[in-house]
Amino acid sequence: GILMPVSSRISEIIPRTTAKVVSSGNMLLDRLHQLVPEQREKYKQLKSQKGDVVVDHITVSQILSGMKSLKTLFCDTSKLDSNTGIRLRGRTIEELQQLLPGVPRPGLRKGQPLPEATLWLLLTGDMPNADQVEFIRSELLRRSTISKRVQDSLASLPKDSHPMTQFIQGILFCQPDSVFAAKYNTTTHKQLWECAVEDCLDIIAKAPFIASYIYNNSFKDGKMPDIDKNLDISAAFNRTMGFGPGGNPLKPAFINPQESADSFDEFMRLYFTIHCDHEGGNVSAHATKLIGSTLSDPYLSFAGGMAGLAGPLHGRANQEVLTWTLQVYDEIKKRGCPITEEIIHEMAVKTLNLGHVIPGFGHAVLRVTDPRYTAQHKFALQHLPQDELFHLVCKVYDTIPQILMATGKVKNPWPNVDAHSGSILYYYGLRETTFYTVLFGVSRAIGTLSQFIWDRAMNLPIERPDSVNFQVLNELIERNEAVKGKL
Numbered sequence: 001g002i003l004m005p006v007s008s009r010i011s012e013i014i015p016r017t018t019a020k021v022v023s024s025g026n027m028l029l030d031r032l033h034q035l036v037p038e039q040r041e042k043y044k045q046l047k048s049q050k051g052d053v054v055v056d057h058i059t060v061s062q063i064l065s066g067m068k069s070l071k072t073l074f075c076d077t078s079k080l081d082s083n084t085g086i087r088l089r090g091r092t093i094e095e096l097q098q099l100l101p102g103v104p105r106p107g108l109r110k111g112q113p114l115p116e117a118t119l120w121l122l123l124t125g126d127m128p129n130a131d132q133v134e135f136i137r138s139e140l141l142r143r144s145t146i147s148k149r150v151q152d153s154l155a156s157l158p159k160d161s162h163p164m165t166q167f168i169q170g171i172l173f174c175q176p177d178s179v180f181a182a183k184y185n186t187t188t189h190k191q192l193w194e195c196a197v198e199d200c201l202d203i204i205a206k207a208p209f210i211a212s213y214i215y216n217n218s219f220k221d222g223k224m225p226d227i228d229k230n231l232d233i234s235a236a237f238n239r240t241m242g243f244g245p246g247g248n249p250l251k252p253a254f255i256n257p258q259e260s261a262d263s264f265d266e267f268m269r270l271y272f273t274i275h276c277d278h279e280g281g282n283v284s285a286h287a288t289k290l291i292g293s294t295l296s297d298p299y300l301s302f303a304g305g306m307a308g309l310a311g312p313l314h315g316r317a318n319q320e321v322l323t324w325t326l327q328v329y330d331e332i333k334k335r336g337c338p339i340t341e342e343i344i345h346e347m348a349v350k351t352l353n354l355g356h357v358i359p360g361f362g363h364a365v366l367r368v369t370d371p372r373y374t375a376q377h378k379f380a381l382q383h384l385p386q387d388e389l390f391h392l393v394c395k396v397y398d399t400i401p402q403i404l405m406a407t408g409k410v411k412n413p414w415p416n417v418d419a420h421s422g423s424i425l426y427y428y429g430l431r432e433t434t435f436y437t438v439l440f441g442v443s444r445a446i447g448t449l450s451q452f453i454w455d456r457a458m459n460l461p462i463e464r465p466d467s468v469n470f471q472v473l474n475e476l477i478e479r480n481e482a483v484k485g486k487l
Contacts, residue, residue: 097113102117103269119276142205144209178299208237216240238265246262248428263383276445276446276447285305288448289452318417361413370414
C-alpha cells in the first residue's frame, strides 16, 4: 500500500537547497536534495582541476561519419560498452534482473525488474528498497490521468497518422501544464532542476496512457478502460490496451501455465527496463539533451527526442525487423517447407542484393550480441518456447551473422535489441507493428528524462560544437601532416 502521503505537486513541497536537507515528506526529493550538492561539487572540482586534460582525439573519418565514438557528452545514468553492453548506473542487464525489485510471485521465478525501480536507480544511483519502489509506483499512477483537453486533442488527429506522430503530438498537447516553463522567469537556473523533476515525472507517468489512448483510438473502438491505480504501471498500461496478465496469444506456446499466467505483464516490465536508457549519444537521448541544454522545458525536449526515435535507423527498427521476419515466415509457409538455414540464407542474400540492410543486426557501438537481445531470448525460452515465430528468430540468429561477416563490410554482425522484441509482442497479440516504436518511446522517457533532470541539476551549459567545411577540413589536414613531417 501507499506508505506516506504524497503532495499534490512535488514543486509545492521542495525545500530550498541548504546545507542541511529538511525532510519534505517525499523520499525521492529528499534523496535528490542530498545528492545534487555532492554531484555539483564533484563536477566543479573536476572542471577546475582537470579541465585542460586531453581525453580523446578526433579523426577526419569520425567527422564525416556521424561523430561515432567521439567522447564529447557527459551522461552519468548509463554507459554503453562495446563488449558488455549497456550498464545502468554501473549494472549490467543481467545484474538488473537479479537485483532490481519485481512484482512478488510466490512459488514462481523472481519477477522482472519493475520500471518504477529502474527509475529510482537512474535518478539516485541507489538500488531501491520496497518502500521506495512503492513510492514511485503510487506517485506515477497519481500523475497518470490524461486530461479531457488532451484526450480531445488526440481524438482530433487523423486515425491514419503514424502512432509516433500522434505520440509526439500527445506529449506536446500536455506542454501547457509545464511547471518548468511557467516558473522559468521566476526561478534561478540552479533551481530549475526542481521544476524539471515535476515535469519529467508527469511525462513518465502520462506517456504510457497517452500511448494506450492512441492504441485504442487507432486500432480499436476508441474507448480506453480506466487506469487501475492499484497495479504497477506496466500492468496498468496493459489493461488500458485490453490485455490481461498473460496477453492474448492466438496459440499459447508456454510449458508451465502457472509460470506464464502473468507473462505479458512480466515482458512489459522487462521491455520498459531494457529499452529505457542507452547513455547520452544515441539520437533520442542526444536530441532530448541538446534541446534541453537551451533550457527548453522537458515536454519540448522529449518531443524532439521522440522525433529522432521515429526514424527507421533508430527506434523504428523494431517495426522493420518484424516486418522482415514475417516476410520470411510467410515465404516459408507458402513453400510448405520447414524453417531452415538455407531459406533464411536465400532471403537474406536477396535483401542485401537489393541494397537493403537486414534489420535488427549490427550496432554503432556494440561488437557482441546485445545483452538486451539475450534477456529477451531467455524470456522467450521460458514463456513461449513452442512458438513458431520464436523458432524462426532463433534460426535467423544462427544464420545471419555468418552472412554479414562474409561481406567483409560489417564490424558487428550480431543481433541488437530490435531483433527480438517484435516477435514476442506479436506472440502476445500486440500485432500492430506501427505501434512498436511508441512502446520504445514510453520506455525511453524513463532514461532521457532522468538525464534531463541531472543535466539541469548540474546546470550543464548549452551544447555548441564546431562544424567544418571542406576548406577548413583540408586546412586542418595539411597543418597536421606538416607537423608530422617535421617530427
